[in-house]
Amino acid sequence: MTDNSNDSRAPRDMREGRGPRAPRSPRNGHDTGDSRARKPLREVVCEIDRDILRLLLRRNNLLERMRGDKPRLDSAEEKNIRESWEAAVSRISRDARLSGHFFSLMQEVEFQPRPASARNDGDENGENGGSAMQEPPRTAFNLAPPSKHVRLRMPAPLACRATRAWLMLAASTGQPLHIAPCLMNDPIVDCVKMLNQAGASLTREDEGVSARPAAPLGAADKVIHTGDSAWNFFMLLGHYLGRPSRAKFTGDSSLKLADFSAVRHFLPALGARLVHVVPKSDGLPARLECSGILPDSIKLPADVPAELAEGILLAAPGYERAITLDLSSHPDHRLIVARVLPILRAAGADVQTEGAKVRVNPGPLSLPAKPEAGMEPELALFLLALPLALGGEAHLGGQWPALPAAEAGWDLLKQLGLDLRYEAGKEGGEVCASAAAPLKQYAKGDLPAGFPAVWAPLPLALAACAALRGDKATLPTLPSGTDRTTVESFLSAVGLELDENSHLCKKEQSGPKTGWNAPDPVWAMALALAACASPHQKLGNPGIMTGLFPPFWALYNTLPEPAIRRAAAPEAPAAAPRRRIITGAVAVPPELKDEDDY
Numbered sequence: 001m002t003d004n005s006n007d008s009r010a011p012r013d014m015r016e017g018r019g020p021r022a023p024r025s026p027r028n029g030h031d032t033g034d035s036r037a038r039k040p041l042r043e044v045v046c047e048i049d050r051d052i053l054r055l056l057l058r059r060n061n062l063l064e065r066m067r068g069d070k071p072r073l074d075s076a077e078e079k080n081i082r083e084s085w086e087a088a089v090s091r092i093s094r095d096a097r098l099s100g101h102f103f104s105l106m107q108e109v110e111f112q113p114r115p116a117s118a119r120n121d122g123d124e125n126g127e128n129g130g131s132a133m134q135e136p137p138r139t140a141f142n143l144a145p146p147s148k149h150v151r152l153r154m155p156a157p158l159a160c161r162a163t164r165a166w167l168m169l170a171a172s173t174g175q176p177l178h179i180a181p182c183l184m185n186d187p188i189v190d191c192v193k194m195l196n197q198a199g200a201s202l203t204r205e206d207e208g209v210s211a212r213p214a215a216p217l218g219a220a221d222k223v224i225h226t227g228d229s230a231w232n233f234f235m236l237l238g239h240y241l242g243r244p245s246r247a248k249f250t251g252d253s254s255l256k257l258a259d260f261s262a263v264r265h266f267l268p269a270l271g272a273r274l275v276h277v278v279p280k281s282d283g284l285p286a287r288l289e290c291s292g293i294l295p296d297s298i299k300l301p302a303d304v305p306a307e308l309a310e311g312i313l314l315a316a317p318g319y320e321r322a323i324t325l326d327l328s329s330h331p332d333h334r335l336i337v338a339r340v341l342p343i344l345r346a347a348g349a350d351v352q353t354e355g356a357k358v359r360v361n362p363g364p365l366s367l368p369a370k371p372e373a374g375m376e377p378e379l380a381l382f383l384l385a386l387p388l389a390l391g392g393e394a395h396l397g398g399q400w401p402a403l404p405a406a407e408a409g410w411d412l413l414k415q416l417g418l419d420l421r422y423e424a425g426k427e428g429g430e431v432c433a434s435a436a437a438p439l440k441q442y443a444k445g446d447l448p449a450g451f452p453a454v455w456a457p458l459p460l461a462l463a464a465c466a467a468l469r470g471d472k473a474t475l476p477t478l479p480s481g482t483d484r485t486t487v488e489s490f491l492s493a494v495g496l497e498l499d500e501n502s503h504l505c506k507k508e509q510s511g512p513k514t515g516w517n518a519p520d521p522v523w524a525m526a527l528a529l530a531a532c533a534s535p536h537q538k539l540g541n542p543g544i545m546t547g548l549f550p551p552f553w554a555l556y557n558t559l560p561e562p563a564i565r566r567a568a569a570p571e572a573p574a575a576a577p578r579r580r581i582i583t584g585a586v587a588v589p590p591e592l593k594d595e596d597d598y
Contacts, residue, residue, distance in 0.1 A: 140515025149392030180208025190227025238311030374401030457526030515540030
């Protein structure tokens with residue numbers, strides 16, 4: 001006989017004896033006032049994301065304790081942590097990005113300093129205290145330029161890549177030069193440190209860099225830090241390729257996450273080998289071994305970065321044999337030639353071109369004491385766009401660079417109604433831009449041919465200016481490669497959204513505006529342009545401008561007529577003469593008695 005004492009299918013008379021069953025409440029609890037109602041899955045995911053951020057912050061605090069006074073974590077400690085992470089990831093995922101890129105990002109990510117109350121209440125494990133979550137949000141950088149016509153006049157800083165190319169030539173030849181005005185941004189500072197670490201003699205000044213006479217740069221077997229710019233790495237890589245050498249290159253977070261697999265596959269054709277130090281990684285750190293035996297001619301594959309070809313061409317005059325680089329298969333062959341050949345010819349290099357083939361013969365170079373270079377187009381275009389955002393005029397002293405991207409940017413500003421012209425003078429050229437009134441309509445669909453994707457924030461910001469003023473604005477057709485997620489995030493930050501016809505429309509803002517973190521300096525300048533039409537935009541990471549032009553905010557905060565140079569600091573008052581008391585008393589020390597026992 002079956003025992004049904006615990007079975008819901010018990011005999012009817014037993015079930016009737018239990019009394020009436022209470023009504024069943026709805027599963028989701030939305031139809032009643034049940035306090036145990038389930039949260040929407042969206043809110044649960046958002047809470048999990050906040051928990052992840054708290055854990056990352058706690059992890060960062062613990063790493064700071066492990067580092068102590070050192071700038072970096074001990075390599076053995078980092079190796080142990082990485083191996084533990086990779087082992088844990090392998091149990092749940094096969095995605096190499098989770099085991100490699102995500103770990104590198106966790107190691108390099110920077111957090112804002114904690115409020116004082118959070119530091120006092122933090123526990124011994126590096127966690128934030130309970131009051132940390134109750135702190136008011138940290139204020140972001142407020143962008144609120146006055147709505148007046150701009151009057152900007154300044155010498156434009158020289159192009160960042162051209163500056164570093166001249167410094168590389170000065171280091172490789174040991175010849176002196178001085179180049180100014182420079183951007184003095186992170187890539188240039190990292191380049192100076194990198195070349196000095198390799199054996200050069202470069203010094204930084206207020207607005208320029210000088211190279212002192214020194215022995216030509218060799219190919220030392222050492223660990224060299226290249227900073228966070230791939231261009232620095234490729235310049236030094238090209239220098240080492242022409243010599244029997246070996247070295248180890250390290251870099252910051254961007255180069256750790258970079259993909260140099262195409263470079264690794266191409267280098268054996270040049271008698272070299274690149275070995276990544278971190279397993280399953282395609283970025284830095286990496287070891288380089290070179291035989292110094294280069295072919296007479298080499299064809300550059302389409303997937304190899306253009307910067308590698310530029311680094312090889314810059315170093316080619318110092319090779320033992322001539323080399324021909326065939327760029328016909330590379331999509332950026334025009335850009336490579338436009339960037340490097342004018343510099344090589346100005347330095348006296350023997351360069352021959354035949355179609356897309358460039359041949360460089362070895363020979364001594366003769367560097368000018370003060371090289372000439374075009375202005376930085378990435379910065380100049382945004383400064384010249386200020387009259388479109390505010391009205392007024394802007395004058396930049398210097399030469400306009402003869403680059404395809406710079407010409408496309410020039411054409412865009414002219415098509416939007418900016419009066420743009422170049423005037424040559426005895427003391428150098430000057431670019432003049434003027435607009436009678438701020439831009440009120442943006443109905444342009446297609447951008448000029450050759451407009452790069454990295455400059456897409458410029459037309460987007462100008463279209464946002466027109467839309468924020470309540471006028472007609474259509475989202476332009478952005479270049480291929482533009483990150484659509486960043487575009488949507490930018491539009492949301494400035495208070496805009498897209499309708500079904502790609503028109504920019506204002507949206508309702510709920511709650512206080514939070515700071516927006518720009519992914520790079522170009523996006524930060526785009527937000528600065530949008531603030532000209534709608535002040536009080538919030539930028540969470542203004543320090544990102546050190547990657548392009550550190551004095552940008554000093555210039556921006558003094559609009560409409562910026563003061564380019566800082567006022568000289570007042571001289572400290574001379575110290576009052578100290579009173580000296582002269583006396584005839586003489587101190588006589590007591591005599592020491594001789595002692596037998598010591």
